[in-house]
Amino acid sequence: MAGSVRAEPVGRIREITSPEGVPIPFRVAGLPVRFGAQLLDLVLTMLFLGALVLCCVLIFGFAPWQMSLFVLGFFVCRIPYYIFTELIWNGATLGKRMLGVRVVSQTGGTLSVHSVVARNLMKEAEVFLPLGLIFVAAEGDGLQSALAGMWCLICLAIPMFSKTRQRLGDMIAGTIVIHQPDAVLLPDAARLGDATQSGRFAFSDDQLEHYGAYELQTLEGVLQRLSLRRQRRRRKMRDPDLEGVVNAIRNKIGYGDPVPSVDHEAFLADFYAAQRKHLETRQLFGDRRIDKYHVRDGTQ
Amino acid sequence: MQMEEITTLRSVRFRHEREADWAALEALLARAERGGAQGLDWNEARQLARSYQQTSNALSVAREISLDKSLVDYLEALVARAYLVVYAPQQSAGGLTRAFFLDRAPRAVRACWLDILIGTLAMAIGAFVGFGLFFQDPAWFHVFVPGGLAAGRGPGASTETLREILFQAPEASGLGVFAAYLFSHNTRVAIFIFGLGAFACVPAILLTIYNGTILGAFFALYVDRDMGWELGGWLSIHGVTELGAICVAAGGGIRLGRAVLFPGPYRRRDALRLAGRDAVKLALVAALMLVAAAALEGFGRQLIVSTEMRYLIGWGAGVGWISWFAMGGRAWQGR
Numbered sequence: 001m002a003g004s005v006r007a008e009p010v011g012r013i014r015e016i017t018s019p020e021g022v023p024i025p026f027r028v029a030g031l032p033v034r035f036g037a038q039l040l041d042l043v044l045t046m047l048f049l050g051a052l053v054l055c056c057v058l059i060f061g062f063a064p065w066q067m068s069l070f071v072l073g074f075f076v077c078r079i080p081y082y083i084f085t086e087l088i089w090n091g092a093t094l095g096k097r098m099l100g101v102r103v104v105s106q107t108g109g110t111l112s113v114h115s116v117v118a119r120n121l122m123k124e125a126e127v128f129l130p131l132g133l134i135f136v137a138a139e140g141d142g143l144q145s146a147l148a149g150m151w152c153l154i155c156l157a158i159p160m161f162s163k164t165r166q167r168l169g170d171m172i173a174g175t176i177v178i179h180q181p182d183a184v185l186l187p188d189a190a191r192l193g194d195a196t197q198s199g200r201f202a203f204s205d206d207q208l209e210h211y212g213a214y215e216l217q218t219l220e221g222v223l224q225r226l227s228l229r230r231q232r233r234r235r236k237m238r239d240p241d242l243e244g245v246v247n248a249i250r251n252k253i254g255y256g257d258p259v260p261s262v263d264h265e266a267f268l269a270d271f272y273a274a275q276r277k278h279l280e281t282r283q284l285f286g287d288r289r290i291d292k293y294h295v296r297d298g299t300q
Numbered sequence: 301m302q303m304e305e306i307t308t309l310r311s312v313r314f315r316h317e318r319e320a321d322w323a324a325l326e327a328l329l330a331r332a333e334r335g336g337a338q339g340l341d342w343n344e345a346r347q348l349a350r351s352y353q354q355t356s357n358a359l360s361v362a363r364e365i366s367l368d369k370s371l372v373d374y375l376e377a378l379v380a381r382a383y384l385v386v387y388a389p390q391q392s393a394g395g396l397t398r399a400f401f402l403d404r405a406p407r408a409v410r411a412c413w414l415d416i417l418i419g420t421l422a423m424a425i426g427a428f429v430g431f432g433l434f435f436q437d438p439a440w441f442h443v444f445v446p447g448g449l450a451a452g453r454g455p456g457a458s459t460e461t462l463r464e465i466l467f468q469a470p471e472a473s474g475l476g477v478f479a480a481y482l483f484s485h486n487t488r489v490a491i492f493i494f495g496l497g498a499f500a501c502v503p504a505i506l507l508t509i510y511n512g513t514i515l516g517a518f519f520a521l522y523v524d525r526d527m528g529w530e531l532g533g534w535l536s537i538h539g540v541t542e543l544g545a546i547c548v549a550a551g552g553g554i555r556l557g558r559a560v561l562f563p564g565p566y567r568r569r570d571a572l573r574l575a576g577r578d579a580v581k582l583a584l585v586a587a588l589m590l591v592a593a594a595a596l597e598g599f600g601r602q603l604i605v606s607t608e609m610r611y612l613i614g615w616g617a618g619v620g621w622i623s624w625f626a627m628g629g630r631a632w633q634g635r
Contacts (some may be wrong), residue, residue: 018356018379018383018387019387020356021620022356022357022359022360022379024376024379024380024383025376025380026360026380031489062354064476064477065476065477066478066479066481068479068481069477071477071479071481071484072482072483072484075483075487075488076433076485078488081493087389090384090389091384091387100385102633104384105387108387109387110387110389110390111387111388111389111390112389112391112579113389113391113396114576114580116389117580117584118576120623121494121495121497121580122498123495123497124488124491124494124500125491125492125494125496125498125503126495128327129463129492129495147432154499160378161419166569168498168572169495170499171569171572171573172556172572172573172575172576172580173576174573174576174580180381180384181377181378181380181384182377183326183377183378183381184320184374184377184378185322185370185371185374186370186374187370188312188315188316188368188370189368189370190309190311190312190368190370208632213367213601216367217367217369219368220368220370223401224370226506228441261411275424276309276311276367276368277309279367280309280310280311280365280366280367283364283365283367284310284365296436298523
């Protein structure tokens with residue numbers, strides 16, 4: 001986790017507005033993860049069913065009622081298993097739990113029983129049929145394999161062309177499959193300077209007029225990485241090119257005095273704190289600066 | 301001195317003052333995610349709800365006043381986690397079941413009468429086609445009826461064999477297996493037809509017509525041997541319910557397909573979602589009917605060999621279903 005602290009999140013983001021009116025961003029689960037979860041579920045249910053029948057045969061000997069048990073068990077493994085597990089574990093089957101994805105309502109609010117039932121009823125035609133047809137497409141004769149292949153493609157194309165990777169069942173149910181959010185609180189970058197005993201560098205208001213939030217947060221990333229490296233002694237993590245960063249900033253803001261290399265980190269920490277204070281103050285007055293181009297856009 | 305200077309930053313103070321609350325919420329969430337929200341006691345549950353709301357507010361404020369990306373990222377993830385726990389499914393199973401049987405299912409069936417009618421017509425057309433083609437050339441039988449389903453019955457079989465199948469003596473031990481098999485197989489077929497409907501109706505209608513041709517071909521075979529009345533009894537006892545279920549499932553599918561083809565003023569995905577509210581109930585009704593049909597077929601048909609009795613039970617069940625669809629939910633509304 002820590003290695004990818006500053007990496008941009010992979011995949012699409014979908015905001016769901018909670019009933020409190022706060023938009024919450026969720027990471028939409030991609031098709032490979034969902035396919036993986038589906039395969040895991042299939043393997044797990046079949047293993048369980050096999051073990052159950054085997055145990056019964058070993059304990060009671062073979063009897064006709066075991067056949068009914070098997071037939072009913074096989075039925076339960078198809079649709080009801082998915083409905084029950086998603087209801088019990090709040091939108092996650094065993095396979096989804098293992099891969100850290102879950103189903104949520106796209107409109108915000110609770111995941112209703114109706115939604116869970118709807119999205120899983122569609123599984124028979126939309127998931128299990130194509131999974132079976134793959135073999136037909138591979139081995140059938142001309143027309144048969146062409147039709148089978150076409151069906152598989154249609155079922156794959158629907159979520160591919162949906163921005164939120166919804167299959168038909170998801171659209172009917174009004175649900176999205178998302179990654180389970182993982183909250184990690186990094187230290188406040190404005191207080192990282194405490195460790196380096198800085199506070200020696202001062203910046204004038206003119207010097208702080210150049211950058212916007214994007215550059216500030218990029219610098220925050222550099223500082224967070226430094227602090228992580230120091231704390232956990234991660235040798236593998238690449239050392240940021242501090243000198244390059246310091247010189248780029250000095251050139252941009254017109255900071256004349258040279259900064260010795262032992263003070264690079266302290267300089268950056270001080271600049272970050274000063275720049276953030278400046279930008280946050282401007283923001284309170286309604287002057288929101290997205291990035292360094294705010295000057296040219298004439299929003300000053 | 302350093303700390304003093306920094307804490308003049310509003311966003312730093314804001315974060316500093318609340319960090320402990322967020323950590324407490326995280327601990328509460330970790331427990332709720334492991335053991336479900338039921339594992340929390342009254343005070344903890346209340347704390348969770350309040351904490352969730354406060355953190356939601358904090359996120360809104362942080363987005364306005366803070367440029368600390370790590371803080372906003374963290375709060376977004378924390379609120380998302382809390383949201384998923386707070387808004388977990390919480391409908392009571394008993395209440396839902398009651399509402400389904402007394403009110404929602406029959407109303408959904410009534411609302412979709414046109415779609416069910418289309419499904420029924422598709423099956424009827426199939427049956428006529430199968431019936432007609434058989435009399436043109438009995439070889440059509442093998443085209444429509446798959447070998448496994450025919451099980452030795454066909455234009456080549458002797459009249460005696462065909463009669464035996466209608467009135468064979470039951471092997472009592474195998475009946476449970478037979479009923480279980482019928483139920484699981486038929487329900488999957490029904491859910492399958494339902495799902496196919498969402499693909500613009502066509503596959504579901506084709507499959508329903510095909511099911512109709514099987515029925516028609518069988519009927520023609522027995523009518524050809526002057527056993528139409530007996531086959532009617534053999535089929536009626538479960539077939540009224542079973543074929544009805546297939547028509548209802550096809551109706552659900554057609555309802556979805558219709559939303560895709562003619563979305564009206566909505567976007568297609570929204571039209572699908574709206575249509576889904578009734579269509580899904582039709583699929584559940586079909587599954588329920590198939591449980592009954594499997595019991596009738598697995599036990600009833602094998603144990604009752606009187607043709608009149610078979611007609612009576614089969615069509616009695618049919619009347620039962622129709623009256624449920626026609627009257628369920630009306631008395632409820634009136635009260």
